[in-house]
Amino acid sequence: MDFDLPESAVAVRDGVAAIGARHGLDYWDRCDADKRWPEEVWRALAGGGWLGLAVPEEYGGGGQGLLELAVAAETLAASGAGAAASFLYLLTPAFGALTIARHGTEEQKRALLPALAAGESETxxxxxxxxxxxxxxxxxxxxxxxxxxxxxxxxxxxxxxxxxxxxxxxxxxxxxxxxxxxxxxxxxxxxxxxxxxxxxxxxxxxxxxxxxxxxxxxxxxxxxxxxxxxxxxxxxxxxxxAVLWDILNPERIVAAAGAVGSGELCLKVARDYANDRAPFGRPIGANQAVAFPLARVKAEVELARLMTYKAAWLWDRQRPCGSEANIAKLTAAEAAWQAADRMFQAHGGMAYSLEYPVARLFRDARIGKNIPVAEELVLAHIAQHELGLPKSY
CATH class of the missing domain: 2.40.110.10 (Butyryl-CoA Dehydrogenase, subunit A, domain 2)
Structure with missing residues (x-):
């Protein structure tokens, strides 16, 4: 059992992180406030080949898989985008390119995949x-x-x-x-x-x-x-x-990856504030009431990452992954929400100030518990298919 990321995924992580470093929290705050698509990031991802990762090489892509897409979404989210990163990797790379690459006709692949891989066309x-x-x-x-x-x-x-x-x-x-x-x-x-x-x-x-x-x-x-x-x-x-499930499982996995990255980002924002804020002569992060909840969320984010990678790994090998995709989505969404909540709490009254990214990350993290599938239905699926309990709906 090898838990090292393949070299292809490491290259994706490093390449997307370099773009994210140039477009941090302030950039994403402005895009959100202006209700504007992050065009500069989109073009940078396209130029680096980071959008066509799962498109076969003969159609202009990277010839990689869902694991690499998940790593890209996670990395972009952690760099400052938060939950917004999921959309950049869901709408075109997953819903469009991944679906056509796996289920499209040869004519569809040749007509559509090169432009999708290059970010010149969107779905x-x-x-x-x-x-x-x-x-x-x-x-x-x-x-x-x-x-x-x-x-x-x-x-x-x-x-x-x-x-x-x-x-x-x-x-x-x-x-x-x-x-x-x-x-x-x-x-x-x-x-x-x-x-x-x-x-x-x-x-x-x-x-x-x-x-x-x-x-x-x-x-x-x-x-x-x-x-x-x-x-x-x-x-x-x-x-x-059958095609639909081959769309919905990657949707859950990429959403989970974005939530993992969002959780990491919220933890970083909370950690930095907890290290800097010292109203009683020492950082508030020295208090266990602040440190322990953040440490627990870190553990939950790490567990969610493992399940997300496992689900993507299974999908890439065309093996059943419905339960894994659902569990990844469930655990990652909960970890991201808990991270956002603890980030909010660590900031005290300043959490309400729009001078900080807390409000955006807090708002965006909450939706993961409802989409792309409500957590109640995920639990119903796990109860039926993993525990053998009667169908509840």
Missing amino acids: CFAITEPDAGSNAINIATQARRDGDDFLVTGQKIWISGVERARHMVLVARTIPAAEARPRVSGFTILLVDLEEAVAAGTLTYRPIPKLGTNTVASNMVFLDDVRVPATNVIGRVDEGF
């Missing part, structure tokens, strides 16, 4: 609906056949990055839920050309005001007979559920 992912959040079985967005095309009608919610993306990886039903046997059949994954759909007026969207992660907009999306060529199906018609 987003659309699964959640107003009446079908965590229960994907109830998705109502329909794709009906029209000659050589599909016409897609429905509504999606909490779709991040639509305003920047060229393509949307969309989950639709080609067999209505009431008619699907088994219930997980009848899903099809479609690649929607957003530029064409918006120009045609068949796809519209509007941003949702949010508490945090303001470096990327999240949107309501409305589809009214959006035309999608059948050649834009990813995987097989009616058999998209």
Whole structure:
């Protein structure tokens, strides 16, 4: 059993850390306050080849895997981005490039992967609906056949990055839920050309005001007979559920990696303040009431990192990793939240000052317990699949 990171992952960590060092806490605070995509970081990551890590070399990528993507997301988060780092590695490198590299046709790979690897084209992912959040079985967005095309009608919610993306990886039903046997059949994954759909007026969207992660907009999306060529199906018609899980597990793993990095960042901010603040003649970090909670969170972050790497390692080897991905997401989100909470507490009244990054990191850390899947559903999955308890929902 070897716990050393492979050389490829070490190179990713060092390369992304160098970019992060040039764009620290102040930079990310400004992007969040201005509700602005971190364009400078995006371009630097693209220029260094750190976005196309999981794209095969023959399509212009690094030929690496999900482990390297996870390390990149973790490193960027720890450098100052916090939870915002997850979006840079989820929206295009994971949802787009990873999915197409694993499940796309040869034509799709050649047409799309080089631009995705270079950061010249971007993607987003659309699964959640107003009446079908965590229960994907109830998705109502329909794709009906029209000659050589599909016409897609429905509504999606909490779709991040639509305003920047060229393509949307969309989950639709080609067999209505009431008619699907088994219930997980009848899903099809479609690649929607957003530029064409918006120009045609068949796809519209509007941003949702949010508490945090303001470096990327999240949107309501409305589809009214959006035309999608059948050649834009990813995987097989009616058999998209297998592809869907191969999207959702990496989503959980990359989100977990971002949470691990966010936890490390919160601990660093808390540690620096605890070493500098000395209202009674010695640093407050010398008090066990401050030091012990931070030390406990450090242990939790380290454990979450191990499970995140294990889940990514399994996925890269095409081995089952559903439970590991869920456990990684659960533990990393909790560790990040506890780190943010203890960072907040260590700062005392100054935690409320926007002169410090505490407020942004605190707000952003909380959402990890709810997305990309609520922790209650993760616990239900673990109870059923790992403990053999009856299904609870």
